[in-house]
Amino acid sequence: MSERERESTGFLIKQRAFLKVYLITEIERGPAYGLQLLEILQKKFDPHGFEPNHAEIYRSLHELTEAGILNVRDELAEGAKRKKLQVYTVKDRDLAKAYKELAKVDLDRCQDLLRKAIQDNYS
Amino acid sequence: MSERERESTGFLIKQRAFLKVYLITEIERGPAYGLQLLEILQKKFDPHGFEPNHAEIYRSLHELTEAGILNVRDELAEGAKRKKLQVYTVKDRDLAKAYKELAKVDLDRCQDLLRKAIQDNYS
DNA sequence: GTATGAACACACTGTTCATAA
DNA sequence: TTATGAACAGTGTGTTCATAC
Numbered sequence: 001m002s003e004r005e006r007e008s009t010g011f012l013i014k015q016r017a018f019l020k021v022y023l024i025t026e027i028e029r030g031p032a033y034g035l036q037l038l039e040i041l042q043k044k045f046d047p048h049g050f051e052p053n054h055a056e057i058y059r060s061l062h063e064l065t066e067a068g069i070l071n072v073r074d075e076l077a078e079g080a081k082r083k084k085l086q087v088y089t090v091k092d093r094d095l096a097k098a099y100k101e102l103a104k105v106d107l108d109r110c111q112d113l114l115r116k117a118i119q120d121n122y123s
Numbered sequence: 124m125s126e127r128e129r130e131s132t133g134f135l136i137k138q139r140a141f142l143k144v145y146l147i148t149e150i151e152r153g154p155a156y157g158l159q160l161l162e163i164l165q166k167k168f169d170p171h172g173f174e175p176n177h178a179e180i181y182r183s184l185h186e187l188t189e190a191g192i193l194n195v196r197d198e199l200a201e202g203a204k205r206k207k208l209q210v211y212t213v214k215d216r217d218l219a220k221a222y223k224e225l226a227k228v229d230l231d232r233c234q235d236l237l238r239k240a241i242q243d244n245y246s
Numbered sequence: 247g248t249a250t251g252a253a254c255a256c257a258c259t260g261t262t263c264a265t266a267a
Numbered sequence: 268t269t270a271t272g273a274a275c276a277g278t279g280t281g282t283t284c285a286t287a288c
Contacts, residue, residue, distance in 0.1 A: 011141070011173055011259090012233075014279070015134045018240065025244045035249055044243070048236050050134055053281060058251065084288075086250070104245055110135075111237050113171050117141065118230055120167070121148045121223060134280090138259070158270055176260060181272065207267075209271070 012113070013106045019052060019060045021103045023088075024096050027070065033085040034058055061088060069095045135236070136229045142175060142183045144226045146211075147219050150193065156208040157181055184211060192218045 022041055026032060032040075038057045045051065064070040071091040074084050090096050142164070149160055161180045168174065187193040194214040197207050213219050 011138045012135045016279075018134070021240065021244050033249080034251095044239075045236070048239065049232055050236060054249090055251085055282080056280065059280090062251090084249085100244060104241070107237055107241055109172055111234070111241070113168070113173060114230055114234050114237065116167075116171065117144065118227070118234070121144050122227055137257095156270080157272095177270090178261080178272085179259065182259090185272090207270085 012110050013103070015052070015056065016060055016063070017103055017106065019056060020064055021100055021107075023057070023060055023064065024069065024090070024100060027088050028090055028093075028096065031087045031089045033075070033087050034061060037061075037088075061086075064088075064099075065091075067095070067099075068092055069099055135233050136226070138175070138179065139183055139186070140226055140229065142179060143187055144223055144230075146180070146183055146187065147192065147213070147223060150211050151213055151216075151219065154210045154212045156198070156210050157184060160184075160211075184209075187211075187222075188214075190218070190222075191215055192222055 019041070022044075023037060026037055026040060034057055035054065038052065038054050041052055041057070061070065061072075065072055065088070069090070069092055071089045072086050073089070075087040076084050145164055145167075146160060149155060149163060155163075157180055158177065161175065161177050164175055164180070184193065184195075188195055188211070192213070192215055194212045195209050196212070198210045199207050
């Protein structure tokens with residue numbers, strides 16, 4: 001049975017899935033590229049002792065693109081920077097929403113599990 | 124820098140640490156052996172889509188013993204069963220408490236992270 | 247230096263195998 | 268069969284390397 005078919009992923013949600021949710025949300029706000037997204041997320045999670053790395057962000061973006069949720073385009077010579085950036089946009093809003101809703105189920109399950117653990121062991 | 128020295132473990136708490144907290148709590152209630160604890164925990168987590176396996180339980184017990192938190196003794200011919208069980212008890216209540224308190228910090232951090240994710244992406 | 251991506255290496259965990267009673 | 272433990276294998280993620288600008 002594949003990971004995708006299972007309803008539960010086992011213990012807690014995987015970092016990859018967690019990041020994908022955030023990436024979709026960010027890119028829904030507007031086009032963005034890899035390192036830019038990395039910085040945004042690092043700042044977001046900095047107070048929570050979590051610092052994602054660039055490889056994990058790129059892998060997530062690649063998979064979301066592979067899944068038909070995101071689009072990539074080459075963007076050249078933007079402003080003072082003469083790089084070719086890989087700029088991501090949402091390709092399919094419905095797929096994006098579906099992915100997030102599926103992840104929500106797992107996020108809720110994780111919350112329950114943690115709440116239970118705190119209740120069971122610290123009361 | 125070793126895992127033990129870091130205050131944060133990165134993303135979410137590891138299954139091993141999570142299980143150790145439960146194992147300590149269970150054994151604080153009374154002596155128990157491996158498979159017995161496995162069954163107890165499997166029943167506990169069954170409604171939450173998480174099913175720990177025996178190897179992970181044994182590894183956790185071994186590490187807690189190694190850490191001086193638990194004690195093991197051989198128990199022979201108990202009741203109708205003629206096995207030699209590895210029965211665990213709490214060796215050092217203070218160490219046990221300290222371990223749990225440390226884990227609590229991480230559990231709280233995980234709760235925050237999940238709460239934040241749900242708020243950031245589903246509002 | 248920034249940006250992307252692949253390659254490599256390792257930690258964690260699940261599955262299987264071995265042994266004993 | 269139940270119980271324990273080790274060995275093995277796979278998956279996910281962090282670090283490093285390669286390439287381009």
